[in-house]
Amino acid sequence: MDALIEILQNEAPHLLLKREKKERRTGLPELANAVKGKVVLRFAPNPNGPLSFGHARGLVINSTYAKQWDGELILRFDDTDTTVKPPLPSAYKQIPQEAEWLIGFKPHRIVFASERIAHYYEHAVLMLNRGFGYVCQCSGEAFKVFRESKTECPCRNNSVEINIELWNKMNDGTFVPGDAVVRVKTDMELKNPALRDWPALRMQDTEKHPHPREGIGSKYKVWPLLDFQSAVEDYLQGVTHIIRGKDLMDSTRKQTLLYQHFGWKYPETMYWGRVKVHEWGGFSTSQMRRDIEAGLFEGWNDPRLPTLSALKERGITASALRHFWVELGVTQKDISVPLSSLYSHNTKVIDATAPRISFVKNPVKISLQGDCPDNISIATHPNDKSMGQRVFNLNDNSVYISAEDANQTDTRLKDFCNISIDGSIAQITSTERIDKRSIIHWVGSNCEDAELVMVEDGKLVSTQGKLENHDYPIGTAVQMERIGYGIIVAKNKIVFTHN
RNA sequence: GCUCGUAUAGUGUAGUGGCCCAUCAUGAAGGAUUCUCAUUCCUUCGACCCGGAUUCAAAUUCCGGUACGAGCACCA
Known part of the structure:
Protein backbone atom coordinates (compact mmCIF):
# COMPACT_ATOMS: atom_id res chain seq x y z
CA MET A 1 0.00 0.00 0.00
CA ASP A 2 2.74 2.43 0.95
CA ALA A 3 4.57 1.57 -2.22
CA LEU A 4 1.47 2.26 -4.20
CA ILE A 5 1.06 5.64 -2.57
CA GLU A 6 4.68 6.41 -3.33
CA ILE A 7 4.21 5.58 -6.99
CA LEU A 8 1.14 7.75 -7.15
CA GLN A 9 2.96 10.51 -5.34
CA ASN A 10 5.56 10.54 -8.08
CA GLU A 11 3.43 9.79 -11.10
CA ALA A 12 0.12 11.44 -10.43
CA PRO A 13 0.05 13.43 -7.21
CA HIS A 14 -3.30 15.02 -8.05
CA LEU A 15 -5.00 11.65 -7.50
CA LEU A 16 -4.06 11.78 -3.85
CA LEU A 17 -5.65 15.13 -3.24
CA LYS A 18 -8.92 14.95 -1.42
CA ARG A 19 -11.71 16.12 -3.66
CA GLU A 20 -13.86 18.86 -2.37
CA LYS A 21 -17.53 18.14 -2.13
CA LYS A 22 -19.28 19.74 -5.06
CA GLU A 23 -21.70 22.40 -4.14
CA ARG A 24 -24.60 23.67 -6.13
CA ARG A 25 -23.74 26.88 -7.84
CA THR A 26 -26.10 29.67 -7.03
CA GLY A 27 -26.66 32.78 -9.05
CA LEU A 28 -25.02 33.46 -12.37
CA PRO A 29 -22.15 31.46 -13.84
CA GLU A 30 -18.61 32.68 -13.27
CA LEU A 31 -17.51 35.54 -15.51
CA ALA A 32 -14.39 34.48 -17.43
CA ASN A 33 -11.21 36.48 -16.80
CA ALA A 34 -12.94 39.02 -14.65
CA VAL A 35 -10.90 41.33 -12.44
CA LYS A 36 -12.57 43.03 -9.51
CA GLY A 37 -13.12 46.70 -10.31
CA LYS A 38 -12.03 46.36 -13.93
CA VAL A 39 -15.09 44.86 -15.53
CA VAL A 40 -16.91 46.96 -18.12
CA LEU A 41 -20.22 45.70 -19.50
CA ARG A 42 -22.80 47.22 -21.75
CA PHE A 43 -26.44 47.01 -22.60
CA ALA A 44 -27.14 48.37 -26.07
CA PRO A 45 -30.77 48.63 -27.16
CA ASN A 46 -32.13 50.29 -30.27
CA PRO A 47 -34.27 53.14 -28.90
CA ASN A 48 -37.07 52.45 -31.38
CA GLY A 49 -39.39 51.99 -28.43
CA PRO A 50 -39.29 51.72 -24.67
CA LEU A 51 -37.88 48.62 -23.02
CA SER A 52 -39.68 45.33 -23.14
CA PHE A 53 -39.61 42.15 -21.14
CA GLY A 54 -36.84 40.74 -23.34
CA HIS A 55 -34.63 43.78 -22.83
CA ALA A 56 -34.89 43.17 -19.12
CA ARG A 57 -32.72 40.10 -19.49
CA GLY A 58 -29.84 42.08 -20.95
CA LEU A 59 -30.17 44.72 -18.30
CA VAL A 60 -30.50 42.32 -15.38
CA ILE A 61 -27.69 39.98 -16.39
CA ASN A 62 -25.21 42.70 -17.29
CA SER A 63 -26.01 44.84 -14.26
CA THR A 64 -25.81 41.88 -11.91
CA TYR A 65 -22.32 41.06 -13.15
CA ALA A 66 -21.32 44.71 -13.02
CA LYS A 67 -22.37 44.86 -9.39
CA GLN A 68 -20.79 41.53 -8.53
CA TRP A 69 -17.43 42.56 -9.97
CA ASP A 70 -17.56 46.15 -8.84
CA GLY A 71 -17.46 47.15 -12.46
CA GLU A 72 -19.26 49.52 -14.77
CA LEU A 73 -22.40 49.22 -16.83
CA ILE A 74 -22.75 51.26 -19.99
CA LEU A 75 -26.16 52.02 -21.42
CA ARG A 76 -25.62 52.54 -25.12
CA PHE A 77 -28.22 53.70 -27.60
CA ASP A 78 -27.51 51.89 -30.84
CA ASP A 79 -29.46 54.43 -32.84
CA THR A 80 -27.77 54.20 -36.22
CA ASP A 81 -30.80 53.24 -38.27
CA THR A 82 -33.09 56.08 -39.34
CA THR A 83 -35.00 54.16 -41.98
CA VAL A 84 -35.97 50.59 -41.07
CA LYS A 85 -36.39 50.82 -37.30
CA PRO A 86 -36.01 54.51 -36.60
CA PRO A 87 -35.50 55.77 -33.04
CA LEU A 88 -38.51 56.92 -31.04
CA PRO A 89 -37.63 60.31 -29.50
CA SER A 90 -39.44 59.61 -26.22
CA ALA A 91 -37.47 56.39 -25.73
CA TYR A 92 -34.25 58.32 -25.05
CA LYS A 93 -35.73 59.61 -21.83
CA GLN A 94 -37.82 56.61 -20.94
CA ILE A 95 -35.16 53.92 -21.32
CA PRO A 96 -32.73 55.30 -18.71
CA GLN A 97 -35.59 55.69 -16.25
CA GLU A 98 -36.86 52.19 -16.84
CA ALA A 99 -33.35 50.82 -16.63
CA GLU A 100 -32.78 52.46 -13.29
CA TRP A 101 -36.10 51.22 -11.98
CA LEU A 102 -35.24 47.68 -13.01
CA ILE A 103 -31.61 47.38 -11.92
CA GLY A 104 -31.71 49.72 -8.95
CA PHE A 105 -28.91 52.05 -9.97
CA LYS A 106 -28.07 54.51 -12.71
CA PRO A 107 -25.93 53.08 -15.50
CA HIS A 108 -22.39 54.41 -15.05
CA ARG A 109 -22.18 55.79 -18.57
CA ILE A 110 -24.71 56.57 -21.25
CA VAL A 111 -23.49 56.57 -24.84
CA PHE A 112 -25.36 57.68 -27.96
CA ALA A 113 -24.04 56.03 -31.10
CA SER A 114 -25.58 58.83 -33.17
CA GLU A 115 -23.29 61.32 -31.43
CA ARG A 116 -20.18 59.27 -32.05
CA LEU A 225 -24.00 49.19 -39.37
CA LEU A 226 -24.32 47.36 -36.06
CA ASP A 227 -21.32 45.08 -36.39
CA PHE A 228 -18.94 47.93 -37.14
CA GLN A 229 -20.39 50.54 -34.82
CA SER A 230 -20.65 48.15 -31.93
CA ALA A 231 -17.17 46.75 -32.45
CA VAL A 232 -15.49 50.16 -32.58
CA GLU A 233 -17.50 51.52 -29.68
CA ASP A 234 -16.83 48.50 -27.48
CA TYR A 235 -13.13 49.08 -28.09
CA LEU A 236 -13.32 52.82 -27.42
CA GLN A 237 -15.28 52.29 -24.22
CA GLY A 238 -12.97 49.56 -22.96
CA VAL A 239 -15.70 46.95 -22.74
CA THR A 240 -14.29 43.77 -21.20
CA HIS A 241 -17.26 41.43 -21.39
CA ILE A 242 -20.12 41.21 -23.85
CA ILE A 243 -23.16 39.24 -22.82
CA ARG A 244 -25.94 39.07 -25.39
CA GLY A 245 -28.27 36.81 -27.31
CA LYS A 246 -26.80 33.94 -29.29
CA ASP A 247 -28.37 35.34 -32.44
CA LEU A 248 -25.35 37.64 -32.36
CA MET A 249 -22.79 34.85 -32.37
CA ASP A 250 -21.86 35.52 -35.99
CA SER A 251 -21.62 39.17 -35.07
CA THR A 252 -18.89 38.23 -32.61
CA ARG A 253 -17.06 36.32 -35.33
CA LYS A 254 -17.31 39.23 -37.76
CA GLN A 255 -16.16 41.66 -35.13
CA THR A 256 -13.28 39.43 -34.09
CA LEU A 257 -12.00 39.57 -37.68
CA LEU A 258 -12.19 43.35 -37.55
CA TYR A 259 -10.41 43.42 -34.21
CA GLN A 260 -7.63 41.34 -35.72
CA HIS A 261 -7.23 43.87 -38.53
CA PHE A 262 -6.98 46.66 -35.99
CA GLY A 263 -4.78 44.63 -33.68
CA TRP A 264 -7.20 44.79 -30.78
CA LYS A 265 -8.21 42.09 -28.33
CA TYR A 266 -11.85 41.09 -28.43
CA PRO A 267 -13.81 41.10 -25.14
CA GLU A 268 -14.96 37.90 -23.43
CA THR A 269 -18.37 36.88 -24.65
CA MET A 270 -21.34 34.99 -23.27
CA TYR A 271 -24.66 34.29 -24.90
CA TRP A 272 -28.18 33.45 -23.94
CA GLY A 273 -30.73 31.64 -26.09
CA ARG A 274 -34.14 32.68 -27.30
CA VAL A 275 -36.89 33.14 -24.77
CA LYS A 276 -40.56 32.74 -25.42
CA VAL A 277 -43.27 33.32 -22.89
CA HIS A 278 -46.11 30.80 -23.13
CA GLU A 279 -48.76 33.45 -22.73
CA TRP A 280 -47.29 36.02 -25.10
CA GLY A 281 -45.73 34.22 -28.04
CA GLY A 282 -43.72 36.44 -30.36
CA PHE A 283 -43.75 40.21 -30.33
CA SER A 284 -41.51 42.93 -31.61
CA THR A 285 -40.95 46.52 -30.67
CA SER A 286 -41.66 47.67 -34.23
CA GLN A 287 -44.95 45.78 -34.33
CA MET A 288 -46.02 47.16 -30.96
CA ARG A 289 -45.18 50.65 -32.18
CA ARG A 290 -47.36 50.21 -35.25
CA ASP A 291 -50.21 48.78 -33.19
CA ILE A 292 -50.08 51.61 -30.70
CA GLU A 293 -50.01 54.19 -33.47
CA ALA A 294 -52.98 52.41 -35.06
CA GLY A 295 -54.87 52.76 -31.79
CA LEU A 296 -54.99 49.05 -30.97
CA PHE A 297 -53.45 49.73 -27.58
CA GLU A 298 -53.75 52.62 -25.19
CA GLY A 299 -50.03 53.22 -25.08
CA TRP A 300 -46.72 51.58 -24.26
CA ASN A 301 -47.94 50.82 -20.75
CA ASP A 302 -51.14 49.10 -21.88
CA PRO A 303 -51.42 46.10 -19.55
CA ARG A 304 -51.74 43.75 -22.51
CA LEU A 305 -48.27 44.58 -23.77
CA PRO A 306 -45.06 42.91 -22.64
CA THR A 307 -43.25 46.17 -22.07
CA LEU A 308 -41.47 47.02 -18.85
CA SER A 309 -43.76 49.97 -18.24
CA ALA A 310 -46.84 47.78 -18.68
CA LEU A 311 -45.48 45.15 -16.32
CA LYS A 312 -44.65 47.81 -13.78
CA GLU A 313 -48.11 49.29 -14.15
CA ARG A 314 -49.61 45.86 -13.58
CA GLY A 315 -47.72 45.41 -10.36
CA ILE A 316 -44.73 43.31 -11.31
CA THR A 317 -41.82 44.44 -9.18
CA ALA A 318 -38.30 45.10 -10.39
CA SER A 319 -37.04 42.68 -7.80
CA ALA A 320 -39.23 39.87 -9.13
CA LEU A 321 -37.97 40.53 -12.65
CA ARG A 322 -34.37 40.42 -11.45
CA HIS A 323 -34.87 37.14 -9.63
CA PHE A 324 -36.67 35.71 -12.61
CA TRP A 325 -33.90 36.48 -15.09
CA VAL A 326 -31.07 35.50 -12.80
CA GLU A 327 -32.78 32.19 -12.19
CA LEU A 328 -32.97 31.52 -15.94
CA GLY A 329 -29.23 32.13 -16.04
CA VAL A 330 -27.06 32.53 -19.11
CA THR A 331 -27.58 29.29 -21.00
CA GLN A 332 -27.64 29.05 -24.77
CA LYS A 333 -30.73 26.91 -24.70
CA ASP A 334 -33.88 28.22 -26.37
CA ILE A 335 -36.53 28.24 -23.72
CA SER A 336 -40.20 28.80 -23.29
CA VAL A 337 -41.24 29.93 -19.85
CA PRO A 338 -44.63 30.30 -18.21
CA LEU A 339 -45.56 33.59 -16.59
CA SER A 340 -46.41 31.68 -13.42
CA SER A 341 -42.71 31.52 -12.66
CA LEU A 342 -42.45 35.32 -12.72
CA TYR A 343 -45.64 35.60 -10.68
CA SER A 344 -44.30 33.27 -8.05
CA HIS A 345 -41.29 35.55 -7.58
CA ASN A 346 -43.55 38.55 -7.45
CA THR A 347 -45.77 37.00 -4.79
CA LYS A 348 -42.72 36.43 -2.61
CA VAL A 349 -41.80 40.09 -2.98
CA ILE A 350 -45.17 41.71 -2.35
CA ASP A 351 -47.20 39.39 -0.12
CA ALA A 352 -45.72 40.44 3.20
CA THR A 353 -46.49 44.11 2.60
CA ALA A 354 -49.65 43.99 0.47
CA PRO A 355 -52.64 45.17 2.49
CA ARG A 356 -55.65 42.90 2.23
CA ILE A 357 -58.64 44.51 0.64
CA SER A 358 -62.13 43.34 -0.16
CA PHE A 359 -63.42 43.63 -3.70
CA VAL A 360 -66.85 42.15 -4.36
CA LYS A 361 -67.48 41.24 -7.99
CA ASN A 362 -71.03 41.40 -9.31
CA PRO A 363 -72.27 42.61 -5.96
CA VAL A 364 -75.71 41.87 -4.56
CA LYS A 365 -77.00 43.66 -1.52
CA ILE A 366 -78.39 41.61 1.28
CA SER A 367 -79.86 42.90 4.49
CA LEU A 368 -78.96 41.30 7.75
CA GLN A 369 -81.54 40.15 10.26
CA GLY A 370 -80.58 39.69 13.83
CA ASP A 371 -78.10 41.23 16.16
CA CYS A 372 -75.96 43.47 13.95
CA PRO A 373 -73.12 45.64 15.28
CA ASP A 374 -72.37 49.12 13.90
CA ASN A 375 -69.05 48.14 12.49
CA ILE A 376 -66.50 45.34 12.27
CA SER A 377 -62.72 45.59 12.38
CA ILE A 378 -60.54 43.20 10.44
CA ALA A 379 -56.75 42.98 10.33
CA THR A 380 -55.16 44.70 7.36
CA HIS A 381 -52.69 41.82 7.05
CA PRO A 382 -53.24 38.46 8.76
CA ASN A 383 -49.55 37.90 9.39
CA ASP A 384 -48.61 41.43 10.38
CA LYS A 385 -50.77 42.99 13.04
CA SER A 386 -48.70 46.16 12.98
CA MET A 387 -50.38 47.07 9.70
CA GLY A 388 -53.52 47.90 11.63
CA GLN A 389 -57.21 47.32 11.15
CA ARG A 390 -59.76 47.87 8.43
CA VAL A 391 -63.16 49.05 9.62
CA PHE A 392 -66.31 47.89 7.82
CA ASN A 393 -69.34 50.08 8.35
CA LEU A 394 -72.68 48.32 9.03
CA ASN A 395 -74.93 51.28 9.80
CA ASP A 396 -77.85 50.21 7.68
CA ASN A 397 -77.58 46.51 8.55
CA SER A 398 -76.72 45.43 5.03
CA VAL A 399 -73.69 44.17 3.11
CA TYR A 400 -72.65 43.41 -0.44
CA ILE A 401 -71.58 39.93 -1.36
CA SER A 402 -70.71 38.47 -4.71
CA ALA A 403 -73.61 37.06 -6.73
CA GLU A 404 -71.92 33.69 -7.01
CA ASP A 405 -71.57 33.50 -3.22
CA ALA A 406 -75.21 34.47 -2.74
CA ASN A 407 -76.29 31.17 -4.25
CA GLN A 408 -75.42 29.19 -1.19
CA THR A 409 -77.68 29.29 1.83
CA ASP A 410 -75.38 28.72 4.77
CA THR A 411 -72.11 30.56 4.66
CA ARG A 412 -69.94 32.83 6.77
CA LEU A 413 -69.03 36.48 6.29
CA LYS A 414 -65.29 36.56 6.90
CA ASP A 415 -64.35 37.77 10.37
CA PHE A 416 -67.98 38.59 11.11
CA CYS A 417 -70.76 36.04 11.36
CA ASN A 418 -72.49 32.96 10.06
CA ILE A 419 -75.50 33.72 7.94
CA SER A 420 -78.35 31.87 6.39
CA ILE A 421 -79.33 33.44 3.07
CA ASP A 422 -82.84 33.59 1.71
CA GLY A 423 -83.09 35.80 -1.34
CA SER A 424 -81.90 39.28 -0.42
CA ILE A 425 -82.25 38.64 3.28
CA ALA A 426 -79.79 36.89 5.51
CA GLN A 427 -80.32 35.78 9.06
CA ILE A 428 -77.35 36.10 11.38
CA THR A 429 -77.14 32.70 13.02
CA SER A 430 -73.92 33.05 14.98
CA THR A 431 -70.98 35.37 15.36
CA GLU A 432 -68.73 32.57 16.52
CA ARG A 433 -67.31 30.21 13.99
CA ILE A 434 -68.98 26.97 14.95
CA ASP A 435 -68.66 24.81 11.87
CA LYS A 436 -66.58 24.35 8.71
CA ARG A 437 -68.88 26.20 6.35
CA SER A 438 -67.25 28.19 3.55
CA ILE A 439 -66.08 31.68 4.26
CA ILE A 440 -66.84 34.53 1.86
CA HIS A 441 -65.60 38.09 1.67
CA TRP A 442 -67.95 41.06 1.78
CA VAL A 443 -68.09 44.85 2.07
CA GLY A 444 -70.34 47.27 3.94
CA SER A 445 -73.19 48.90 2.07
CA ASN A 446 -71.54 52.33 2.14
CA CYS A 447 -68.82 51.23 -0.26
CA GLU A 448 -68.41 52.75 -3.67
CA ASP A 449 -68.60 51.23 -7.11
CA ALA A 450 -65.24 50.15 -8.45
CA GLU A 451 -63.72 48.52 -11.49
CA LEU A 452 -61.34 45.61 -11.68
CA VAL A 453 -59.34 45.33 -14.90
CA MET A 454 -57.79 42.02 -15.85
CA VAL A 455 -55.91 40.76 -18.89
CA GLU A 456 -57.28 37.44 -20.08
CA ASP A 457 -55.95 35.75 -23.22
CA GLY A 458 -54.52 39.05 -24.38
CA LYS A 459 -57.78 40.90 -23.92
CA LEU A 460 -58.80 43.50 -21.37
CA VAL A 461 -61.67 42.36 -19.21
CA SER A 462 -63.35 44.81 -16.89
CA THR A 463 -65.44 43.69 -13.92
CA GLN A 464 -67.65 45.99 -11.91
CA GLY A 465 -67.93 45.60 -8.19
CA LYS A 466 -67.85 47.17 -4.78
CA LEU A 467 -64.53 48.04 -3.23
CA GLU A 468 -63.85 48.36 0.44
CA ASN A 469 -63.30 52.00 1.48
CA HIS A 470 -59.60 52.73 1.60
CA ASP A 471 -57.09 55.52 1.40
CA TYR A 472 -54.11 53.75 -0.12
CA PRO A 473 -52.15 55.88 -2.56
CA ILE A 474 -52.16 55.19 -6.30
CA GLY A 475 -49.68 52.46 -7.08
CA THR A 476 -50.17 50.46 -3.88
CA ALA A 477 -49.95 46.71 -4.34
CA VAL A 478 -52.86 45.10 -2.57
CA GLN A 479 -54.23 41.62 -2.23
CA MET A 480 -57.92 41.27 -2.98
CA GLU A 481 -59.14 38.52 -0.71
CA ARG A 482 -60.06 35.36 -2.58
CA ILE A 483 -59.16 37.00 -5.90
CA GLY A 484 -55.50 37.84 -6.07
CA TYR A 485 -52.97 40.65 -6.12
CA GLY A 486 -53.59 43.94 -7.82
CA ILE A 487 -52.48 47.53 -8.12
CA ILE A 488 -54.55 50.52 -7.18
CA VAL A 489 -54.45 52.73 -10.26
CA ALA A 490 -57.25 55.11 -9.25
CA LYS A 491 -59.36 55.54 -6.15
CA ASN A 492 -61.94 53.12 -7.52
CA LYS A 493 -59.97 51.15 -10.06
CA ILE A 494 -57.67 48.19 -9.59
CA VAL A 495 -55.57 46.43 -12.19
CA PHE A 496 -55.22 42.74 -11.50
CA THR A 497 -51.64 41.54 -11.22
CA HIS A 498 -51.87 37.78 -10.68
CA ASN A 499 -53.20 35.36 -8.14
C1' G B 1 -28.35 25.36 -49.69
C1' C B 2 -24.08 26.93 -46.55
C1' U B 3 -22.64 28.09 -41.52
C1' C B 4 -23.20 28.30 -36.30
C1' G B 5 -25.51 26.83 -31.76
C1' U B 6 -28.47 23.92 -28.23
C1' A B 7 -30.53 19.14 -26.35
C1' U B 8 -31.30 16.91 -17.97
C1' A B 9 -38.53 15.91 -14.61
C1' G B 10 -44.70 19.66 -17.23
C1' U B 11 -41.43 24.37 -17.10
C1' G B 12 -36.63 26.44 -15.92
C1' U B 13 -31.96 25.08 -13.78
C1' A B 14 -27.25 22.62 -11.18
C1' G B 15 -23.84 19.21 -12.84
C1' U B 16 -17.16 19.66 -17.15
C1' G B 17 -15.15 11.21 -16.00
C1' G B 18 -16.28 8.23 -10.08
C1' C B 19 -19.55 12.24 -4.60
C1' C B 20 -25.37 11.46 -9.45
C1' C B 21 -30.51 5.12 -9.00
C1' A B 22 -28.78 13.24 -10.62
C1' U B 23 -29.43 19.62 -7.52
C1' C B 24 -32.59 23.63 -6.62
C1' A B 25 -36.86 26.31 -7.95
C1' U B 26 -41.46 26.34 -10.16
C1' G B 27 -45.69 23.13 -11.25
C1' A B 28 -49.13 19.23 -9.98
C1' A B 29 -51.30 16.08 -6.05
C1' G B 30 -52.11 15.37 -0.80
C1' G B 31 -51.72 17.27 4.19
C1' A B 32 -50.84 20.97 8.49
C1' U B 33 -51.49 26.16 10.00
C1' U B 34 -54.85 30.19 8.72
C1' C B 35 -62.04 33.24 9.83
C1' U B 36 -59.07 34.56 1.97
C1' C B 37 -59.21 30.02 -3.43
C1' A B 38 -53.48 34.18 -0.17
C1' U B 39 -49.07 33.49 2.86
C1' U B 40 -46.11 29.86 5.68
C1' C B 41 -44.82 24.71 6.57
C1' C B 42 -44.66 19.21 5.52
C1' U B 43 -45.07 14.94 2.10
C1' U B 44 -45.34 12.91 -2.71
C1' C B 45 -44.77 12.92 -8.18
C1' G B 46 -41.53 13.52 -12.10
C1' A B 47 -35.75 13.92 -16.29
C1' C B 48 -30.01 12.89 -18.43
C1' C B 49 -32.95 13.14 -27.23
C1' C B 50 -31.49 8.36 -30.04
C1' G B 51 -27.46 4.95 -31.65
C1' G B 52 -22.49 3.63 -31.50
C1' A B 53 -17.29 4.33 -29.56
C1' U B 54 -13.40 5.29 -25.70
C1' U B 55 -12.91 3.91 -20.35
C1' C B 56 -12.42 -0.25 -14.69
C1' A B 57 -16.07 3.95 -14.61
C1' A B 58 -19.89 8.57 -19.12
C1' A B 59 -25.45 13.16 -17.89
C1' U B 60 -20.26 14.63 -18.44
C1' U B 61 -15.33 12.76 -23.83
C1' C B 62 -15.52 11.27 -29.23
C1' C B 63 -18.31 9.85 -33.76
C1' G B 64 -23.03 9.41 -36.30
C1' G B 65 -28.24 10.44 -36.32
C1' U B 66 -32.66 13.24 -34.91
C1' A B 67 -35.15 17.59 -33.17
C1' C B 68 -35.31 22.67 -32.28
C1' G B 69 -33.23 27.66 -32.85
C1' A B 70 -30.20 31.38 -35.15
C1' G B 71 -27.00 33.83 -38.99
C1' C B 72 -25.93 34.28 -44.33
C1' A B 73 -29.87 42.48 -44.50
C1' C B 74 -27.30 48.78 -47.50
C1' C B 75 -32.23 46.17 -39.27
C1' A B 76 -30.54 46.18 -34.25
Missing part, protein backbone atom coordinates in the same frame (compact mmCIF):
# COMPACT_ATOMS: atom_id res chain seq x y z
CA ILE A 117 -20.29 59.18 -35.85
CA ALA A 118 -16.99 61.04 -36.15
CA HIS A 119 -15.23 58.20 -34.32
CA TYR A 120 -16.73 55.63 -36.64
CA TYR A 121 -15.68 57.66 -39.68
CA GLU A 122 -12.18 57.92 -38.32
CA HIS A 123 -11.96 54.16 -38.03
CA ALA A 124 -13.58 53.64 -41.40
CA VAL A 125 -10.94 55.82 -43.04
CA LEU A 126 -8.22 54.05 -41.08
CA MET A 127 -9.59 50.79 -42.40
CA LEU A 128 -9.54 52.04 -45.99
CA ASN A 129 -6.05 53.46 -45.64
CA ARG A 130 -4.67 50.28 -44.20
CA GLY A 131 -6.32 48.29 -46.94
CA PHE A 132 -8.53 45.97 -44.91
CA GLY A 133 -11.68 47.70 -46.00
CA TYR A 134 -13.02 48.79 -49.36
CA VAL A 135 -15.88 50.69 -50.91
CA CYS A 136 -18.08 48.25 -52.77
CA GLN A 137 -20.38 49.48 -55.51
CA CYS A 138 -22.07 46.16 -56.11
CA SER A 139 -25.77 45.92 -55.40
CA GLY A 140 -26.91 43.72 -52.55
CA GLU A 141 -28.19 41.20 -55.06
CA ALA A 142 -24.93 41.15 -56.96
CA PHE A 143 -22.84 40.73 -53.85
CA LYS A 144 -25.01 37.90 -52.65
CA VAL A 145 -23.93 35.95 -55.71
CA PHE A 146 -20.26 36.64 -54.95
CA ARG A 147 -20.71 35.64 -51.34
CA GLU A 148 -22.43 32.40 -52.19
CA SER A 149 -19.95 31.46 -54.88
CA LYS A 150 -16.93 32.50 -52.80
CA THR A 151 -15.90 34.93 -55.53
CA GLU A 152 -14.14 38.22 -54.85
CA CYS A 153 -16.08 41.22 -56.05
CA PRO A 154 -14.30 43.54 -58.54
CA CYS A 155 -14.30 46.45 -56.07
CA ARG A 156 -12.21 44.43 -53.67
CA ASN A 157 -8.92 45.23 -55.39
CA ASN A 158 -9.39 48.96 -55.75
CA SER A 159 -6.41 51.00 -54.61
CA VAL A 160 -6.47 52.96 -51.39
CA GLU A 161 -6.68 56.16 -53.47
CA ILE A 162 -9.78 54.98 -55.31
CA ASN A 163 -11.35 53.81 -52.07
CA ILE A 164 -10.82 57.19 -50.46
CA GLU A 165 -12.22 58.90 -53.51
CA LEU A 166 -15.31 56.66 -53.43
CA TRP A 167 -15.64 57.19 -49.67
CA ASN A 168 -15.73 60.94 -50.30
CA LYS A 169 -18.40 60.46 -52.93
CA MET A 170 -20.48 58.58 -50.36
CA ASN A 171 -20.18 61.47 -47.96
CA ASP A 172 -20.52 64.44 -50.32
CA GLY A 173 -23.76 63.38 -51.91
CA THR A 174 -22.40 62.19 -55.24
CA PHE A 175 -23.63 58.74 -54.35
CA VAL A 176 -27.11 57.96 -53.13
CA PRO A 177 -28.19 55.15 -50.82
CA GLY A 178 -27.76 51.87 -52.65
CA ASP A 179 -24.80 53.06 -54.70
CA ALA A 180 -22.04 51.96 -52.35
CA VAL A 181 -21.19 50.41 -48.98
CA VAL A 182 -17.96 50.00 -47.10
CA ARG A 183 -16.98 46.38 -46.55
CA VAL A 184 -14.47 44.76 -44.26
CA LYS A 185 -12.04 42.52 -46.13
CA THR A 186 -12.13 39.11 -44.53
CA ASP A 187 -11.77 36.15 -46.86
CA MET A 188 -14.25 35.02 -49.49
CA GLU A 189 -13.18 31.42 -48.84
CA LEU A 190 -14.39 31.52 -45.24
CA LYS A 191 -16.56 28.51 -44.43
CA ASN A 192 -19.25 30.62 -42.86
CA PRO A 193 -20.92 32.70 -45.59
CA ALA A 194 -22.06 35.27 -43.05
CA LEU A 195 -18.47 36.35 -42.48
CA ARG A 196 -17.36 36.92 -46.06
CA ASP A 197 -16.50 40.60 -46.62
CA TRP A 198 -19.27 41.85 -44.42
CA PRO A 199 -20.74 45.37 -44.75
CA ALA A 200 -19.58 47.94 -42.22
CA LEU A 201 -21.12 51.24 -43.30
CA ARG A 202 -23.92 52.17 -45.66
CA MET A 203 -25.77 55.27 -46.82
CA GLN A 204 -29.16 56.41 -45.59
CA ASP A 205 -31.49 59.01 -47.05
CA THR A 206 -31.48 61.31 -44.06
CA GLU A 207 -33.32 64.04 -45.97
CA LYS A 208 -36.31 61.78 -46.25
CA HIS A 209 -35.60 59.99 -42.96
CA PRO A 210 -33.79 62.43 -40.71
CA HIS A 211 -32.42 61.21 -37.41
CA PRO A 212 -34.80 62.40 -34.69
CA ARG A 213 -32.05 63.56 -32.35
CA GLU A 214 -31.44 67.24 -32.20
CA GLY A 215 -28.28 68.28 -34.01
CA ILE A 216 -28.09 64.98 -35.89
CA GLY A 217 -31.05 65.17 -38.26
CA SER A 218 -29.73 65.11 -41.81
CA LYS A 219 -26.12 65.80 -40.87
CA TYR A 220 -24.76 62.44 -42.02
CA LYS A 221 -25.36 60.46 -45.16
CA VAL A 222 -23.10 57.54 -44.26
CA TRP A 223 -23.97 55.49 -41.20
CA PRO A 224 -22.23 52.52 -39.60
